[in-house]
Amino acid sequence: MxxxxxxxxxxxxxxxxxxxxxxxxxxxxxxxxxxxxxxxxxxxxxxxxxxxxxxSKEELFTACVRRESATLISAIREATGLEAGQVMPADRQLWNGLCAFFAHTAAHPHGWAVLHQQARTQGEPFATQVAVLRAEMVEVVTRLIGSAAQDAGCDGALAAREVSGLAHALVGSAESMAEWANSRQSDPPSPKETAATLMSLCWPGLENLLNGVRWKPTR
Amino acid sequence: MxxxxxxxxxxxxxxxxxxxxxxxxxxxxxxxxxxxxxxxxxxxxxxxxxxxxxxSKEELFTACVRRESATLISAIREATGLEAGQVMPADRQLWNGLCAFFAHTAAHPHGWAVLHQQARTQGEPFATQVAVLRAEMVEVVTRLIGSAAQDAGCDGALAAREVSGLAHALVGSAESMAEWANSRQSDPPSPKETAATLMSLCWPGLENLLNGVRWKPTR
Amino acid sequence: MxxxxxxxxxxxxxxxxxxxxxxxxxxxxxxxxxxxxxxxxxxxxxxxxxxxxxxSKEELFTACVRRESATLISAIREATGLEAGQVMPADRQLWNGLCAFFAHTAAHPHGWAVLHQQARTQGEPFATQVAVLRAEMVEVVTRLIGSAAQDAGCDGALAAREVSGLAHALVGSAESMAEWANSRQSDPPSPKETAATLMSLCWPGLENLLNGVRWKPTR
Amino acid sequence: MxxxxxxxxxxxxxxxxxxxxxxxxxxxxxxxxxxxxxxxxxxxxxxxxxxxxxxSKEELFTACVRRESATLISAIREATGLEAGQVMPADRQLWNGLCAFFAHTAAHPHGWAVLHQQARTQGEPFATQVAVLRAEMVEVVTRLIGSAAQDAGCDGALAAREVSGLAHALVGSAESMAEWANSRQSDPPSPKETAATLMSLCWPGLENLLNGVRWKPTR
DNA sequence: TATGAATGAGTGTTCATTCAT
DNA sequence: AATGAATGAACACTCATTCAT
Structure with a gap:
């Protein structure tokens, strides 16, 4: 009944x-x-x-983080062709990755909030889990920078630490834009628009750096 | 005793x-x-x-957020010359602001953590408080882009929404790098190094955009 | 064990x-x-x-008050025949009600103490709850005076406000006697004795009042 | 300044x-x-x-109770002529006492609330203090009934316990009416009106009892 | 006479977690 | 596979009370 x-x-x-x-x-x-x-x-x-x-609550949260991490990272991996070993120009690869990222975070806002807002800020052991996800994203970007360098024939122009910094900057700007996009109730930008803006902002600087050109404070 | x-x-x-x-x-x-x-x-x-x-706990936390926000934003304002009404080229202004930002977050890591990791993620009413801080930082950047546009003689090349997106991207990348810099226990980058990397990454793209040049997916 | x-x-x-x-x-x-x-x-x-x-503590107390109120008032209602719609001379009705009241308060001294000593004095929202109980008791008395007036063929000899005062006096004297009876550890009066004393004290005056006879300060 | x-x-x-x-x-x-x-x-x-x-809080409260008790009881004593050893008919004495009581409680509602609502209900040691006050009021009434009995030439018609019960009933009804009078925001009865109503209700029964006439359940 | 600074002890309330069925 | 009954441990918050000045 x-x-x-x-x-x-x-x-x-x-x-x-x-x-x-x-x-x-x-x-x-x-x-x-x-x-x-x-x-x-x-x-x-x-x-x-x-x-x-x-x-337990901890394990439950861990399971959430794991699931959301996995779907996000695999979406990115698939888009960048890392899974299938395809060959693509570096900018194309980055563009595809960003599109996938913004599309996924827009489609799963709660999952993204758990990863980005909750897990990162709850101290150990969760921070580590998200650090792993972040490391994977950073690694994707790092690899991408590496292959771009090869394309440009200028390997080794950048120190490993600087590459790490750049990768964190890129990932951070993407995260920030994702949150910004999700929080715009009305007139939200499409994933592709968002990705295009970010590409326009970062790709020129990245190319410059690979060619040894860097910004210097004027005098 | x-x-x-x-x-x-x-x-x-x-x-x-x-x-x-x-x-x-x-x-x-x-x-x-x-x-x-x-x-x-x-x-x-x-x-x-x-x-x-x-x-109360809430008021205590609020007081923390207010104090840390105030010292951070005033450091940035002072460095960018907004307080004193000085005139400076836009890139110089951005550079100074970033240096101040990275210096402050490095000197007050706990305060920065409270703002960036805690307050933002604890829901209302704290999120709003940090949103105010962020809005001020975003506003600084937005103003800066505006004045750069005037310098370049190309006002209005960017839609307001795109400027907003760019500002969030820039702020986000800075936040991300601050956290990255703070978390490197050994061999941490100096505030100036960090700022230089970020300038190199973003300034070229910014200049391009102001001149109407933007990245497009090839074919 | x-x-x-x-x-x-x-x-x-x-x-x-x-x-x-x-x-x-x-x-x-x-x-x-x-x-x-x-x-x-x-x-x-x-x-x-x-x-x-x-x-919560408040709801717990409220539940206590409600339960004790309900059992007390229903004991009185049953005794006065209000439930069953029986017809009885007014003095008989009052007598029955008082007997039930004293019997109940003697049998449930804690419940009575909660109602009379605690709930009434703890401010809102409890006072209101007991006010409801008291209002019901006062109403019983008021109705009773009304029907006595009809029996005596002298309706309208008493102003509404005076009836209200009388009812409060009667209820108050009963409450006071209940406490007195409960507090006599040794040789406690039976409910019927108590009721008889109160009837002897109040009934003559009530009859007089219904016939328009009232006490006046001499000279 | x-x-x-x-x-x-x-x-x-x-x-x-x-x-x-x-x-x-x-x-x-x-x-x-x-x-x-x-x-x-x-x-x-x-x-x-x-x-x-x-x-201490306890001593402070005690001092309040003592002060309010003293002023109330002395007002009653004075009115009933007990202080000065005057001679008065019993009903006149009761009437004067009630008038004084209702006048005082109306003039000092907070003091009365402390005595009647607070002190009585806060357990030891305060209950005892108020019990003393009450005992004094009861004693006044008891003495009054005694002298009325002498006037009526019928000493010993009432058992001591019954007198005690009657005194508690009278005091209780007066207390109840005082609260009722104080709580009527609009159109409050004057002390004399209140006293008159109570006299009309109780004096006839009291006289009857002194003459051995009491109410009996019919049949 | 009078007070700002400071605390020990306790209260109502919540929550993750388990047991018996 | 699934749950109603039950708890240990902690937390935010308050208050009567004292000390140093």
Whole structure:
């Protein structure tokens, strides 16, 4: 009687439902403020069941981070052709990566909020997890800079530390734009527009640097 | 015996000591995880005294954010010459602002962490406070782009929305580099190095855009 | 080992046990001085369970007041025949009501103390709740005076405000006697004795008033 | 400079000011909820000064109760001629006492609230203090009934316990009417009206009882 | 006479987590 | 597979009270 009781559902499915509810709750209220009660209720199950499957709040959050990280990074990898070993000019590669990134963060705002706003700021052990994601994104960019350097025939013009700094700058600007784009309720820019603006801003400087041209304070 | 008992100290001084302790605690553990007990102990006073002066956890955090925001933004304003109404070429202005920014965030890492990692992610009413700070930084950049456009004799080449996007990208990349610089325990880049890398990355693209030159996906 | 651990018990039962403990604690120590810790311990459960079921100290107290009010007023209503619509001479009705009242307050001294000593004096919102109870008792008395007036064929001899005053005087004297009776540890008067004394004191004056006879200061 | 600082004031005066503030605060918020901070502020002095003069919250409250009790009971004593040893018919004496009582409680509502609503309900040691006041009022009434009995030439018609019950009923009805009168914001009855209503209600029954006439349940 | 500075002890409330079914 | 019943530990906040001046 009543449509209240959900049917018995296989574990794998229930787990995903729980993760969906948790991601939304963590995004909305933050890691600490989100309560297991709320998450369980949002998932339409009882709290003990959440514990049976995900064991603890920490593990639950970890699972969220892992899932969201994986889908994001694989979207980027696929777009940049790293998965398939395709060959592409570096700017094309960066452009594709950025488009994929902005498209994904726009499509999954809660997941992105969990990664960017929550996990990074909750101290260990979560910061490390996101650091891994970030490292992968930075690595993509780093590799990209490397192959661009080869194309330009000017390997070694940049110190490793400077490359690291550049990669963080690029990733940071992308993150910032993603948040900006998501927060514009009305008239939000399309992923491609956003990517184009960022390419226009950064690609010339990047090419310059690869050719040894750098900005200097005038006198 | 022992240095346990602090002398009676005027209120204004004690308040600053409390804010120091609170900023560090919030930076280390996050807003929710930092406990008033810990903060009071770190400040060397009893909890009721903290409440007598700062009234609540929320107001305490707000006071931290306000203080750290104020010192940061005034450092930037001073460096960019906005306070004194000086005239400077746009790139020089940007360069000075970035140097001040990286110097300040390096000198006050906890304060920066509170602003960038904590306040932004704790929802209302704190997000709004940091949004104000960010808006001021974005405004500085926006104004700067405007004056650069005038210098280049090409006003109006950029839509307002694109300028907004660019400003967010620039601010985001700076924030990201500040965090990266702070997190490099060994061999940390100097504020000037960091600023130089970022200028090299972004200035060429900015100049291009002001001249109507933008990156386009090849074919 | 030991009878410490109580069995798992259905919610409805536990709630009543909690209310029992709370009523006693509130009666003994007063609303403010009674602590949730004590109440939980007296109920043989942990504090969180009390909160799970009753939500807050205020709601817990409210629930106590509601329960005690309900049992008292229904005892009176039943005795005066208001429930069943019986017809009775007014003095008989008053007599029955008083007997029920004194019997109930003697049987539930803690409940009575919560209503009479605590709820009334703790300001809003509790005062209102007891005001409702009192209003019901006053209304019973008022109706009773009205029907007595009809019996005496002298409707309208008393102003509404004076009836209100009389009702409060009657209710107040009953309340006072209930407390007096409860506080006599040794040789306590039976409910019927108490009721008889009060009837002897008040009924003649009431009859006089209905016939327009009132006391006047001599000369 | 500024009219902020109150002049140095003799101790006796300051103490009365403190008691005034305390009585009002206790009446408004209740014993527990009234805070020493509020009371000190309302009295226009610092908290340590309150402690210097009144020693503790408990002693402060005790002093309030004592002062309010004393003024009330002496008003009654004076009115009933007990102080001066005057001779008066019993009904006249009761009438005078009631008038004095209702006049006093109407003139000092906060003091009456402290006695009737707060002190009685805060458990020991305050309940005892008010019990003393009540005992004095009951004693006045008891003596009055005794002298009325002599007048009527029918000593010993009433058992001591019944007299005690009657006295509590009378006192209770007076208390209840005082509260009722004080709580009627608009169109409040004058003390004399209130007293007249109560006399009309109770005196006939009292006379009857002294003559051995009592109410009996019919059949 | 009078006070700003400071605290120990306690209160109501919440939450992640487990047990028995 | 799933849950109602139950708790230990912590947290924000308040208050009566004292000390140093």
């Amino acid at each position: 009543g449509a209240k009781e959900r049917k018995r559902v296989p574990r794998a499915v229930r787990e995903q439902e729980m993760l969906d509810a948790a991601v939304e709750s963590f995004a909305r209220h933050g890691y600490r403020a989100a309560s297991m009660d709320d998450i369980a209720e949002a998932a339409g199950v009882s709290k003990p069941l959440v514990y049976q499957y995900l064991h | 022992g240095a346990k008992e602090r002398k009676r100290v005027p209120r204004a001084v004690r308040e600053q000591e409390m804010l120091d302790a609170a900023v560090e605690s919030f930076a280390r553990h996050g807003y929710r995880a930092a406990s008033m007990d810990d903060i009071a102990e770190a400040a060397g006073v009893s909890k009721p005294l903290v409440y007598q002066y700062l009234h | 030991g009878a410490k651990e109580r069995k798992r018990v259905p919610r409805a039962v536990r709630e009543q046990e909690m209310l029992d403990a709370a009523v006693e604690s509130f009666a003994r120590h007063g609303y403010r001085a009674a602590s949730m810790d004590d109440i939980a311990e007296a109920a043989g459960v942990s504090k969180p369970l009390v909160y799970q079921y009753l939500h | 500024g009219a902020k600082e109150r002049k140095r004031v003799p101790r006796a005066v300051r103490e009365q000011e403190m008691l005034d503030a305390a009585v009002e605060s206790f009446a408004r918020h209740g014993y527990r909820a009234a805070s020493m901070d509020d009371i000190a502020e309302a009295a226009g002095v610092s908290k340590p000064l309150v402690y210097q003069y009144l020693h």
